[in-house]
Structure formats: structure tokens, C-alpha cells
Amino acid sequence: MNAEPEDGNLVALTLRGNPDAFATLVVRYDRAVYHLAYRTLHDVEEARDATQEAFFKAFRSLRTFRPGSKFSTWIFAIAYHACCDRLNRRKRYASEELPERADSAPGPEQQAIALDEATRLRAAIDALPEKYRTVITLFHLQGKQYEEIASVLGLPMGTVKTHLFRAKEQLRRLLGEAEVTES
Amino acid sequence: MDDSHDALERALFALPLEEPPAGLRASILMATAYRPAPAFSVWELALLGALGAIGIWLVVLLALGGGSLFFQTLSTIGSVAARALSNAATLAWLAAGGATALWLSLFTGSQPLLATPYRSQGRASR
Numbered sequence: 001m002n003a004e005p006e007d008g009n010l011v012a013l014t015l016r017g018n019p020d021a022f023a024t025l026v027v028r029y030d031r032a033v034y035h036l037a038y039r040t041l042h043d044v045e046e047a048r049d050a051t052q053e054a055f056f057k058a059f060r061s062l063r064t065f066r067p068g069s070k071f072s073t074w075i076f077a078i079a080y081h082a083c084c085d086r087l088n089r090r091k092r093y094a095s096e097e098l099p100e101r102a103d104s105a106p107g108p109e110q111q112a113i114a115l116d117e118a119t120r121l122r123a124a125i126d127a128l129p130e131k132y133r134t135v136i137t138l139f140h141l142q143g144k145q146y147e148e149i150a151s152v153l154g155l156p157m158g159t160v161k162t163h164l165f166r167a168k169e170q171l172r173r174l175l176g177e178a179e180v181t182e183s
Numbered sequence: 184m185d186d187s188h189d190a191l192e193r194a195l196f197a198l199p200l201e202e203p204p205a206g207l208r209a210s211i212l213m214a215t216a217y218r219p220a221p222a223f224s225v226w227e228l229a230l231l232g233a234l235g236a237i238g239i240w241l242v243v244l245l246a247l248g249g250g251s252l253f254f255q256t257l258s259t260i261g262s263v264a265a266r267a268l269s270n271a272a273t274l275a276w277l278a279a280g281g282a283t284a285l286w287l288s289l290f291t292g293s294q295p296l297l298a299t300p301y302r303s304q305g306r307a308s309r
Contacts, residue, residue, distance in 0.1 A: 019216035026211050034203040049206050050294055052211055057213040063289070121194055140195050175191075 007071035014062055022062075022075060025181065030139050031074060033079045039125065039137040040083040050086055054079035070148060077152040087130070124174040132167035139164055225288070 005013075005024070011022035033054055037047035057078050058065075065074055125136055138149045148166075150157045223231065245253050267273045 014216070019272065023212055026208060026216065030208050030211060031200045031203055034207065035200040039200045044204060046199075049205055051203070051207060052214060055211045056214050121198055136195070142197060143196070168188070172191060182301055183189040 011062060011065050012067070012073060015057075022059060023097055025075075029075055030055070030159055032072070033075055034135050036079055036141060037083055040061075040080070040130065040134050043087060043127065049077060052084045053082045058083070065120065072142065073148045073151050076141070076148075077154075080152050081158060091119065120175060121171075124171050127174055128167055128170055132163055132170060135160060135163040136167045136171070139167075 005021075007025065007028075008019040010025050014025075030051065037050040037054070041047050041050060054075060054124075058075050065071070100106065107157055125133055128136065129163045134153065135149060138152055142148050144167045146157050146160050150165075153160065241253065244256055261298075
């Protein structure tokens with residue numbers, strides 16, 4: 001049975017001119033990167049653009065990837081910074097005009113009333129402040145790898161743990177309120 | 184309290200990822216790993232540009248001064264080039280310029296050096 005090639009090997013193969021190696025990396029991480037972008041930006045089109053931008057930047061600067069480091073952390077960091085740029089642009093435009101970016105889906109409060117647990121949890125995550133939402137999303141994607149999360153966000157590990165603790169507390173409160181509303 | 188902590192973490196890790204829009208993966212691959220190779224490489228474009236410029240210049244010479252001016256100019260260029268290329272300092276500057284161009288190409292966002300692009304079927308490999 002052939003083991004899946006490691007990310008570092010795929011990067012090395014890409015740099016030697018093998019396009020299929022990078023394609024494997026794309027297939028491995030495109031959903032996770034899109035998930036991070038969507039959770040951060042709350043907009044399907046912007047999340048798609050940010051995801052494409054992240055992979056394009058990664059491909060162009062693949063030579064700067066440090067062997068031995070984690071590709072997932074690297075691509076998530078690129079994606080996160082792409083999302084931050086878009087959020088900053090959005091805030092700049094918001095001071096000049098009011099772009100109608102909200103999609104027509106019901107708001108987080110309405111969604112929280114839905115019976116489906118996944119829907120309720122997503123709605124609760126959506127209701128978190130952006131910095132907590134991102135750290136919870138990365139926690140979901142990378143598990144308890146706090147160092148990786150801190151590396152992606154460019155924050156000290158202590159701050160990441162604090163944000164994660166507060167995010168979970170808020171999630172529990174939101175989910176508890178949703179249950180009370182249902183009953 | 185530990186139970187609620189564990190339950191929340193379990194629920195988080197069980198949460199499925201957002202489904203990306205249709206065509207996202209294909210568009211990423213077409214922009215990166217499987218992007219079509221350009222019709223001409225950077226060096227080929229530079230050479231074509233230089234040859235084109237020389238050609239236009241020679242045509243203008245012919246139009247202005249006829250054949251004698253054309254050949255006189257060619258002869259002058261040839262002798263100047265021969266003198267310059269036999270000069271060690273000129274060769275050193277050319278080498279420095281070429282090395283700088285090569286080094287800069289690493290930072291311009293063009294395709295990674297030595298990583299050949301995916302060649303489409305219609306283009307014969309060199």
C-alpha cells in the first residue's frame with residue numbers, strides 16, 4: 001500500500017517541475033482554505049477569490065517555503081492575510097459608502113433556532129467577533145496545535161489560548177441561549 | 184463543566200467543512216499547476232523584441248540613405264561590436280548585467296526558476 005506523499009515532498013517535486021505534485025496539495029487543502037476564508041469573510045465570492053489568491057501566491061512563492069515546516073500552516077497564513085486585506089478594504093469602503101454585502105440567508109439569530117446541531121453551531125460561530133471566529137475556525141482545522149494557530153495569526157501563543165478560551169465561552173453561551181429560545 | 188467542554192470540542196471537530204463553490208478547484212489548478220505555458224519564454228520575447236527593433240532601425244536607414252548608408256552603418260556597428268567584445272571590461276559588465284537580470288527574475292513573480300511550466304499539448308517541447 002502506497003502511503004500518501006508528505007507535503008514537503010510534494011513541494012520539492014513541484015519545484016523540480018512536477019505540476020501534479022502541486023495539484024495534490026491543492027486537492028488536499030482547498031476545502032480547508034475555503035472554509036477558513038468563508039468563516040472569516042462571510043461572503044461566498046470573496047472567499048472564493050481569497051482562496052484562489054492564496055493558492056496563487058503560494059505557487060509563486062513556493063521557493064520561500066522552509067523545508068521542515070508545515071505546509072498547512074503556511075497556506076493558512078497566506079489565506080488569512082489575504083482575508084485580512086479584504087476585510088481592511090471592506091472597512092475602508094464602509095466609511096465612504098454602505099456596500100450591501102450581506103447574503104439573503106437568515107441571520108445568525110434566526111439560524112440558531114434551527115434544530116440541526118451543525119447549523120446551530122455554524123450560526124453561533126458566525127455570531128462571534130472576527131478574531132474569535134478565526135481562532136475557532138483554525139482550532140477546528142488544526143486541532144490543538146496552538147503553535148501552528150499562533151503562527152498563522154501572527155499572535156503569541158498565550159493570546160491564541162486566551163482567544164480560544166473566550167471564543168468557547170461565548171459559543172457555549174450562544175448555544176445555550178439558542179436552546180432556551182427553542183424551548 | 185468538563186463534559187460541556189468536551190461536548191463542544193467534539194461538536195466542533197465533527198462540523199463538516201464549508202462546501203466550496205463549483206469550479207473553484209479547477210480554476211485554482213488552471214491558474215497554478217496547470218496554467219498554460221506562454222507562447223514565448225521571457226528570453227525568446229527579449230530576443231524577438233531586440234531583433235524587431237534592429238530590423239525597424241535598418242529599414243529606416245535604408246529608407247533614408249539607401250544601400251550605401253545601410254552597408255556603411257553595418258560595417259561601423261560590426262567594427263565597434265568587435266572592439267567592444269574583445270574588451271575584458273565590456274564582457275565583465277555584460278556578465279554583471281546578465282547575472283543581475285537572472286537574480287531579479289527570482290523576485291518578479293515570474294515562474295520559479297528551473298521549474299518548467301506545464302506545456303500544453305500543442306507546443307512541442309524544446
